[in-house]
Ligand SMILES: [Zn+2]
């Protein structure tokens with residue numbers, strides 16, 4: 543599939559990624575693994591390669607460190623961890639550190655300049671994109687949508703990458719543009735997915751609403767578990783877009799006939815980064831129905847049909863306060879009814 547960020551074919555259907563999981567990060571018999579101390583500066587300025595085309599992640603980090611020192615983004619007394627945060631592609635729980643193939647790493651770094659990022663993308667084959675990150679969560683993070691959303695900055699390459707999550711029936715794939723969507727790395731044991739999955743199977747609703755859906759993980763989970771009508775919604779354009787895109791990526795596991803029909807393009811949606819009145823941006827139809835909206839979830843009751851057997855998941859950024867959770871739950875139930883689950 544054509545990538546909406548770089549225009550290349552860096553996006554694959556779900557099964558293509560899932561089939562590669564057993565050996566994508568496995569070494570060849572000649573691969574070497576030199577483990578480096580991340581809290582200390584790099585001692586020897588060299589990095590090894592292997593003719594199989596994969597490298598141990600620490601060797602890749604050695605090359606990144608050397609490049610950043612040469613460009614003046616780091617000094618030789620900086621610890622190795624100052625290079626940044628490696629996000630592997632595809633992301634899934636690993637029992638050992640990975641041997642990285644080509645285009646399998648998005649580097650998030652607060653310390654990197656555009657020139658260095660360009661060099662890294664052209665000289666380090668494992669890196670698919672470099673993002674300058676900050677100490678904040680990208681996207682619309684407050685319930686009232688009054689705080690202007692912030693994003694990280696893609697400096698070079700493409701920062702679209704995928705995470706693979708498990709359900710009791712089959713894994714599924716969630717792509718995102720990493721500079722615009724918060725990090726959600728699968729740990730193999732994901733309490734949110736287990737909790738929401740158990741709740742769906744217990745109630746088996748006719749309609750499921752993923753009210754603050756991010757890249758669509760919980761809505762796709764509901765689809766995989768067979769809920770007939772799934773609504774995904776997020777006020778942040780990138781979340782709403784990628785949720786719809788991820789329905790397309792995983793459509794082979796859903797009971798649908800057609801591809802996702804988009805009413806808006808990614809670049810057009812960027813012109814309205816935050817929307818209050820729900821705007822339908824995509825749908826997918828078949829024996830299951832999926833509707834994707836961009837909007838304030840508290841406005842959804844004005845447009846959605848009333849359905850008794852309904853389950854809403856409110857996976858909000860501002861949760862944790864029981865009084866706040868209860869107020870939001872009560873308000874929602876008064877307007878929309880059905881069951882409400884706050885994971
Ligand atoms: Zn791309």
Ligand SMILES: [Zn+2]
Nearest residue numbers: 570573592594
């Ligand atoms: Zn090798």
